[in-house]
Amino acid sequence: MTDNRALHRQAFASSGEAERPPQKLDAEAAGQKLLREIDSREDVLDRASRKIDGVIGQLRGTTAALPNKERKIPAASPIGESVMAEALASTEGGQRVRMPEKAVPPYNAGVRHGPRDGDSARQQPVQQANAPEQRVERPPTESKAETEKASTPGMVVIDGDRGPIKSETRPLDKGGSGGGGGNGGGVFHKRLGPVDFSASLKAGLRAIKQNLMIVMIFTIATNILVLAIPIYLFQISDRVLTSRSVDTLIMLTALIVGAVILQAVFDGVRRMILMRTAVEVAAQLGAPILSAAARASLHSNGREYQTLGDLQQLRSFLVSGTLLSFLDAPIAPFFLLAVFLIHPHLGSIVIASALVLLVITLLNQKATAASFGEANNFQAKANLHLDSMSRNSQIINALAMIPEAVRIWGKDMAGSLKAQVLAQDRNIAFASISKAVRLLTQVMMLGWGANLALEGHLTGGMVIAASIIAGRALGPIEGAIEGWNQVVQSRAAYGRITSLLQSSPLNFERLKLPRPEGRLDVERLLFVPQGTKRVVLNGITFSLNPGDSLAVIGSSGAGKTTLGKMLVGSILPTSGNVRLDLMDLRNWDQRQFGENIGYLPQDVQLFPGTIKANIARMREEASDAEIYAAAKLADVHDMIAMLPHGYETFVAADGSPLSGGQKQRVALARAFFGNPRMVVLDEPNSNLDAAGEAALTRALKHAREQKISVITITQRPALLSSVDKVLLLVNGTVALFGMREDVLKALANRGMSLEGTPLSQNQLT
Numbered sequence: 001m002t003d004n005r006a007l008h009r010q011a012f013a014s015s016g017e018a019e020r021p022p023q024k025l026d027a028e029a030a031g032q033k034l035l036r037e038i039d040s041r042e043d044v045l046d047r048a049s050r051k052i053d054g055v056i057g058q059l060r061g062t063t064a065a066l067p068n069k070e071r072k073i074p075a076a077s078p079i080g081e082s083v084m085a086e087a088l089a090s091t092e093g094g095q096r097v098r099m100p101e102k103a104v105p106p107y108n109a110g111v112r113h114g115p116r117d118g119d120s121a122r123q124q125p126v127q128q129a130n131a132p133e134q135r136v137e138r139p140p141t142e143s144k145a146e147t148e149k150a151s152t153p154g155m156v157v158i159d160g161d162r163g164p165i166k167s168e169t170r171p172l173d174k175g176g177s178g179g180g181g182g183n184g185g186g187v188f189h190k191r192l193g194p195v196d197f198s199a200s201l202k203a204g205l206r207a208i209k210q211n212l213m214i215v216m217i218f219t220i221a222t223n224i225l226v227l228a229i230p231i232y233l234f235q236i237s238d239r240v241l242t243s244r245s246v247d248t249l250i251m252l253t254a255l256i257v258g259a260v261i262l263q264a265v266f267d268g269v270r271r272m273i274l275m276r277t278a279v280e281v282a283a284q285l286g287a288p289i290l291s292a293a294a295r296a297s298l299h300s301n302g303r304e305y306q307t308l309g310d311l312q313q314l315r316s317f318l319v320s321g322t323l324l325s326f327l328d329a330p331i332a333p334f335f336l337l338a339v340f341l342i343h344p345h346l347g348s349i350v351i352a353s354a355l356v357l358l359v360i361t362l363l364n365q366k367a368t369a370a371s372f373g374e375a376n377n378f379q380a381k382a383n384l385h386l387d388s389m390s391r392n393s394q395i396i397n398a399l400a401m402i403p404e405a406v407r408i409w410g411k412d413m414a415g416s417l418k419a420q421v422l423a424q425d426r427n428i429a430f431a432s433i434s435k436a437v438r439l440l441t442q443v444m445m446l447g448w449g450a451n452l453a454l455e456g457h458l459t460g461g462m463v464i465a466a467s468i469i470a471g472r473a474l475g476p477i478e479g480a481i482e483g484w485n486q487v488v489q490s491r492a493a494y495g496r497i498t499s500l501l502q503s504s505p506l507n508f509e510r511l512k513l514p515r516p517e518g519r520l521d522v523e524r525l526l527f528v529p530q531g532t533k534r535v536v537l538n539g540i541t542f543s544l545n546p547g548d549s550l551a552v553i554g555s556s557g558a559g560k561t562t563l564g565k566m567l568v569g570s571i572l573p574t575s576g577n578v579r580l581d582l583m584d585l586r587n588w589d590q591r592q593f594g595e596n597i598g599y600l601p602q603d604v605q606l607f608p609g610t611i612k613a614n615i616a617r618m619r620e621e622a623s624d625a626e627i628y629a630a631a632k633l634a635d636v637h638d639m640i641a642m643l644p645h646g647y648e649t650f651v652a653a654d655g656s657p658l659s660g661g662q663k664q665r666v667a668l669a670r671a672f673f674g675n676p677r678m679v680v681l682d683e684p685n686s687n688l689d690a691a692g693e694a695a696l697t698r699a700l701k702h703a704r705e706q707k708i709s710v711i712t713i714t715q716r717p718a719l720l721s722s723v724d725k726v727l728l729l730v731n732g733t734v735a736l737f738g739m740r741e742d743v744l745k746a747l748a749n750r751g752m753s754l755e756g757t758p759l760s761q762n763q764l765t
C-alpha cells in the first residue's frame, strides 16, 4: 500500500508540474498532504500494534519468571522464520537432479560408493546405532539468537511446529542436491525417531494456560473500567445535577472518556492475545495431529484425518465471544457484591436471577447435548463421503454417478442439519428465556430500586448504577448459554484430539536396531479381518534368507495382497509373527523399518510433486545420487529420461501426465529408493507392456545382485524366471513353497496352473 502511494507521489512529481495550472498544483499538494497524513496515521497504528506485541512479550516474560516446575518452554520459532524456511525450500525445489558427470556408473554405483547416510549407519557399531535420538518432545536448547528474538519487545513468538516436522531452516548448499523437494513435493518427515504426542499436547495446553493468564489480567482491568459508565451516571444524577457544577461535569466526563478508551484498548489487547493463542495452538498441534491421524488411519477408514477439523474448532472457540463470557464469569461475583453494597435487596434480586440462569444453563446442556452429538456424527460421515468423492472424481464423472454420490452425501448432511435444527431450536429457546430473565431482572431492579429511593434508602443515580452493574454480573451466564453449542463441540473436539494424540502408537519409543540384512521369517500367520469371521490367511509359515527372491502366486482372492501388506506391516496379523532380521515388525522403530523396506502396492498412487520427489519418498534430504541409484536399480532411468522434463516432470494427484505403466515404474523406483533390504512388489507388471516387463525383470536381477530380498506377488509366469523360490497360496494357506524348479515341477505333476487351479485338458496337452 505504502509502495503504491510512493508510486503515486512519484507520478505526481514527474508528470510535468511546471506546465500545470496553479489550481491543479493546489489539488496535488492537498492530495500529497492527505497521503502524508494517512502515512503518519498508519505509522502510529503500526507503532501501537508493535507496542501491544511488546506488552504481550513482556507479560509472557513475567509469567515465564513465575516459579513453575512445568515451565520449560521449547525453543521458539518465530512465524517469520518458518515462512522464510518455506520460501527457501520452494526455491530449492526448482533445482534439477544432478546426473553423474562422466560415464554412467554401474547400477549400484550410487549405492556402494556414494557418501550415503545409510552406509555410514551400517558401519557404525551397534552401540552407536542405538544411541538415543533427539526426541520431538524434548524442548531443544534455545540458541542465544532465539532467546534474544523471543525476548525482543514487538516480536510475536509462536512456540509451534514441534511435531515430527522439525522447525529448522534447510541448508541451501546441500551438495548440489535437488533434495527431491520439487515444487509440489510436500514435506512428510524431517525428523527421525519416536515422537511424544503427549508432550506436544502439554505444550499446546501450556501455551493456552499461559496466554489465558495474561488475558485474565486484561479481563480484570477491562471489567473494572466497565464500571466507569455506571459510576458516571451515578455521579451525574447525584452530584452534578444537585450541585449544578459544570466544572465537576467536565472533569468527570474527561475521566470517563479516558476510562472508556482504556477499556476499549484493553479489550482489543485481550482479543489479540486470544487470536495469537489460537494460532499458537494450531502451530503446536497441527503437525502432531496430522502425523497421529496418518498412523491411526492405517487401521480405519481415515476418519482420524478429521481431527484436523477438530483443531480448527478449538481455534474458533479460542477467539469466540463465548470464551470471553467464560473469562468474565469469575469477575461476576464482584459485581454482585457491588450491587449488594448498593442495597442488599437489589443484590438478592440479582442472586435469584443468577440462580435461575444457572438452572437454565444446565437444562440447556441436557436438552441439546444429544442432538449436537448426533449432528456431529452425521457431519463426520458426510465429510468422509466427500473425501471419497474427491478421490474418485474420475470414476464418478465417467460413470455419471454424480447424482448418486450427491444423494449419499445429502442423506448424511440432512441428518446432520435435522439434528442441528433440533438442538439449535432448543438452544435458541433457552437463550431467549435467559435474555428475558436478565431484562426482567433489570426491570425489577429499577422498579424495586425506585421504591427504595422513594423510601429514601437510595438515590436515583444509585438505582441506575445498580441496574447496569447487575447487567454485567449476569452477562457472562447469558453469553455461556448462547454459546453452549460451541462449548459442547469444542469439548468433544478436544477429547478427540487428546485421545488421538495419547493413544498413537508413534508415542512408544523403539530401540534403534542395526540396519537389517533382509532375513524374513513368517510364522503361523492367521488373519481374520475385524468384524468378520472370514479366515483370509491361515497358518502361513515360510522363511527367506537375505537376498532371496520369492514369487507369491495363487488365484484371485487367495490372500496374496493381504500377505504382502502383512509383510510390510500395513496390516497386523490376528496371530502369528512377521520378523525382519528376527525382530517382530511390531517391535521395529516404524521410521527405521520404513526406510529399510520398499513396497509397491497393487493400486499405485503417486503424490502430487515431481518424479524425483516421488522416487525420493518426498524426502527433502535425499541426494540426487540416491534418486538416480533408485531409478537405475528399478531400470526406469531411460523411461524418465524420455519425458520432456525428465526427473522434474510434475505428477498431478491423478498421476497425469504419466500413463498407468509409467506410474507403476516410477513407484517401482520409489520402492527401491534408499537401498532397502526387503522389497514387496504387488503385481508389479499388471500395467506393463513387453518393454516394461523386460525392464522389471532386469530390475529384479539388479536387486538380486544387491542382495535385496524381493517378494513379488504375481499371477503372470513372466517374472518367475527371475526368482529363487515360489510360494503357492490357495485359499489363504501355503499349498507349495520351495525352490522355483521344485515348485513348478510339483505344479506340473499335479496338473495345476500357476494360480493353483487344475489345468484344463487343452493346457495339459
Ligand SMILES: Nc1ncnc2c1ncn2[C@@H]1O[C@H](COP(=O)(O)OP(=O)(O)OP(=O)(O)O)[C@@H](O)[C@H]1O
Residues within 6 Å of the ligand: 529, 530, 532, 534, 536, 554, 555, 556, 557, 558, 559, 560, 561, 562, 563
Ligand atoms: N479387511 C478385510 N475384510 C474382509 N475381507 C477381506 C479383508 N481383506 C481381505 N479380505 C478378503 O480376503 C480375500 C483375499 O484378498 P486379497 O486381496 O489378499 O486377494 P488376492 O490373492 O491378492 O487377490 P487378487 O489377485 O485378486 O488381488 C478376499 O476374498 C478378500 O475379500
